[in-house]
Amino acid sequence: MTLLQKPEPALEADRRPSPMPRPALSDDPAAAGPAAADHAPGGAAADHAPGSAAAADQLLTGRTAERYRSEVTAAVARTAARVAAAERPFTGIRPAELAPAVDAVDLDRPLPDADAVLEEMDELYLRDAVWFHHPRYAAHLNCPVVIPALVGEAVLSAVNSSLDTWDQSAGATLMERRLIRWTADRLGLGPDADGVFTSGGSTSNLQGLLIARNHAVAGLRREPGRDRDRLPELLGRLRIFASEASHFSVQKSAALLGLGYDAVITVPTDRQRRMDPAALEQALAASAARGETPMAVVATAGTTDFGSIDPLAACADAAARHGAWLHVDAAYGGGLMTSRRHRSRLAGIEAADSVTVDYHKTFFQPVSSSALLVRSAASLGHVTYYADYLNPASAAAEEIPNQVDKSIQTTRRFDALKLWLTLRTLGPDGIGELLDAAVNLAETAGTLVEAEPDFELAAPVQLSTVVFRFRPPGGSEDAADAAALRIRRALAAEGTAMVAGTRVDGRHWLKLTLLNAEATVDDIRAILDRVRSLGTRPNGGAA
Incomplete structure (x- = not known):
């Protein structure tokens, strides 16, 4: 049985006692006081702002379980579509470009429905998200996530x-x-x-x-x-x-x-x-x-x-x-x-x-x-x-x-x-295979860097990070230092690949952090080729 298959309901029902019905306090809402009357159909609580849902309808309860399923499914579908369509790890948007749209949101005035809320989320977040699952994301210690863990995330958030x-x-x-x-x-x-x-x-x-x-x-x-x-x-x-x-x-x-x-x-x-x-x-x-x-x-x-x-x-x-x-x-x-x-x-x-x-x-x-x-x-x-x-x-x-x-x-x-859920689905060996693939790719990347005369490796590759820089033969330390900063800035601006930066012995270097089992040697070659191309430009390709 996979994580997404439903258990046999009869077996579950057979081993648990029937739920006790909640006793009715009164058939007359008015007899239970004004609060109960407000929550009755047509009561005062129903007179909420036009186009917005009643606050109580937003709580996950037995009454709203189907609504929860529908809205979460819609959000998952939208996210899955973005993941599938991502052609690069980042759009390159800058804080000054995105901030006005975020600042313009009036948090005191809710949107009319869930579709509008998801549309806004897509515009402010998903459209310009940094996609760690993309094979040319190689910046920080961010990993693509396994699906069983995402199933667990949905469950634990709902049960809370x-x-x-x-x-x-x-x-x-x-x-x-x-x-x-x-x-x-x-x-x-x-x-x-x-x-x-x-x-x-x-x-x-x-x-x-x-x-x-x-x-x-x-x-x-x-x-x-x-x-x-x-x-x-x-x-x-x-x-x-x-x-x-x-x-x-x-x-x-x-x-x-x-x-x-x-x-x-x-x-x-x-x-x-x-x-x-x-x-x-x-x-x-x-x-x-x-x-x-x-x-x-x-x-x-x-x-x-x-x-x-x-x-x-x-x-x-x-x-x-x-x-x-x-x-x-x-x-x-x-x-x-x-x-x-x-x-x-x-x-x-x-x-x-x-x-x-x-x-x-x-x-x-x-x-x-x-x-x-x-x-x-x-x-x-x-x-x-x-x-x-x-x-x-x-x-x-x-x-x-x-x-x-x-x-x-x-x-x-x-x-x-x-x-x-990850261990019960993949087992430890499955996790190990994903990590081994990343470590193997990093070792290959280190070999590629060492083989190129215009690249330098800062230290032997030991896990899944590769610290390197672009420095053509005869190039000075200062020139390599400045190029590393320009190259990283240019890559981030175009979003075709994401690499990190660090300082080694007071100098700026670039860093690949590889944790994606689906990234290939061709992806590494493409990143290195782009680094070289940007590094040979007078301004490192910076805008």
Whole structure:
């Protein structure tokens, strides 16, 4: 049975009791008071503004279920048509061109019907959307999404479960927990591992480092005479160690946790842009000599720019020697756990104290879908707070599974459903095949770049990103620097392809981020040819 086939209704009806009818309070609307009379046919509530629907008719209820089906179907049809017709990843529209149309909308005056609303949405959003499914979209870590996950998105949005407590989610809680267990097993974190879904990699990193901070503070309070020190008095000595290619959310997390940006000590990388273990050891030793406390080592499994994977086992050894928490940011590279060809690149991740995984990157899920995993379930207690009105301590004593006990978020979507349906349809190997195709294409793209005398490769291709630039023989650094900016601007303006940009050693480079299994070598050649064509123009093709 596919996801879109209907179950046999008789079987479902046979195993559930018949629904109890709702008792009628009165046959006379007036007897129930003025509010009931207003909702009766012809009552005051029916006298809404001409051409607009009554507010209550917009709620998804048993009464409006068919309307919901019709309007969602219309929106899906319109979106599917746009996806099928997209000839390029972007129209090239500029903010100044689109903003007037958005600003002109009077949000205090609703449109007359659903068709008009969808027409406006098409004009303001779909017409100029950036299409990640297009094979020549190669800019950021945005993936085309699998259809089972989109089915899950439709379901979870309609049911609108909130994953903070059992009494708001029921089976959704258990399904999320099962997926956390599956992910922890794939990473080799051990039988005591646990975790929770989050909104994205930055949030997962923040929670991981929050736990690391509280773990370090607990250690400091065991020092003589410090057991009564308040938190602010203990933060000044804490340091975080991350490579110079790590994600900026490490610095943001340090600031949010009260440590400051300067609490992050950046560690040099090798030629492959991976953290240098010897440099990490030196940085940890120098920090200790200054009387600082190593709070955490953040190793990256898939840097945003280069896809580089730090030597995880060596990082784990260094962290253990210095008593530091090891957090692995695998937001990008975590999908390798499904790869039969490249899984070994994550060797050493099983020694992590916490791990970030973004399913909305290399698991081909819609935004948002991420998770924080921890090797010891007890460490999640650092974020537990009991509120009598939501998750009282008595519920924990009764082993009622309230996910808010593990999360820095309260209200959370059932994003796990998207991954659940994906696994039940494709299986892990299917996800791995999609990722392997992207990695293979990136390796081929790197080979093509290296073979051309007027292109340079910034680092070996390690995952699915290719950092390169156009620099003809004899061209200066300054000329290549300026050309990279002009080329990217021109590509965005014409919309025929989308590439990203970054800085490497102070210079501007271009970047291909490849996550589309349907992109081909011909697509890569076309992008490179266009880059060359724009690069040979005096102004890089800029308007």
